[in-house]
Amino acid sequence: MPRYALLILPAFNRVYGESSIRLTMSELAVFSDRALAGRVPASEETTIGGVPYVTFETSEPLAGPDVALLSNLSSVYALFGLEGDLLRPLTMRPLDRLSSDLITIQKYAGKTNEHFTKLLLNVTALAGDKGLGGRLAVLDPLCGRGTTLNQALMYGCDASGIDVDGKDFEAYTGFIKTWLRNKRLKHTAETVPVRRERALVGRRLNVTFGLSKESVKAGDVQHLSVVNADTLKSREFFKPRSFDVLAADAPYGVQHGSKGGAGLSRSPLELLRQAVPVWAELLRPGGAMGIAWNTYGGKSSELAKILVAAGLDVMDYPDFEHWVDQAIVRDIIVARKPS
DSSP states (O other): OOEEEEEEOOOSSHHHHHHHHHHHHHHHHHHHHHHSTTOOOOEEEEEETTEEEEEEEOSSOOOHHHHHHHTTOTTEEEEEEEETTEEEEOOOOOSOOSOTHHHHSOOOTTOOOHHHHHHHHHHHHHHSTTOSSSSOEEEETTOTTSHHHHHHHHTTOEEEEEESOHHHHHHHHHHHHHHHHHTTOOEEEEEEEEEETTEEEEEEEEEEEOSSHHHHHTTOOEEEEEEESOGGGGGGTSOTTOEEEEEEEOOOSSSSOOOSTTOOOSOSHHHHHHHHHHHHHHEEEEEEEEEEEEGGGOOHHHHHHHHHHTTOEEOOOOOOOEEEETTEEEEEEEEEOOO
């Protein structure tokens, strides 16, 4: 059987790096089940030349489209075919169409690890009918300073977000406008007030851009929309059944706090009990919702009940639980909306 080896991208975050091999194996299992017809039945950690790799066998050789798909694994650095003791490099063709500094340039306290953000987006998109690739419409209903939005844009998707924190909204607005100007991408960007019955209910950033003047003229453009408002009011800003993917990194309680009348809370479950039914209305049939949360604030079984009550089918995915710090053990749960 053909054998392959994945070299893991070094993580700037030491703690996440310690989990990256195991998380890559879990992510690879999702890629196999959802996009490769189960042709990667198992994987393992193998040390080659003193360096750890994720190795696996396939029932048949990987074709070009398979290699291109695996090029998007969140922590992959290089992919090799194993031929005896030799590593044969395979040409990587990731979906990324923008400069990587869109993801890496922002540095601030509480920023989610970029590798993990990509992992969450990957496994959520793969749960949906459209899979990974193409012009997906992605929503982050707790978007903060836009890490998930930026990864969606990297993939060529249209991205939307909502967050109640005005400072985060202003920081991301300033960042993305500056980035687009510095990259000299043809674009329009405006921040407008949103009113209902003459009352101000939020602010909205609307961005349209293309990779070149020619692409803009041809209509090959991406859209970004970010709203500064309460996520529980998402239906006031976005149309129902308008998103293929919804990916959210829920408040961790200790680090960020769940905003609301009760003040800081360790548990994200109360927020999710209120928000998930609203978010589910925004998903298209066949779309998928992925949520990362701190397991100290609630069990996966409790979160699964919330998703099922909103009419979603919870996916039987591998264990993505991993240690972040003494107050946070993070996990992922993914559910899809029936077609």
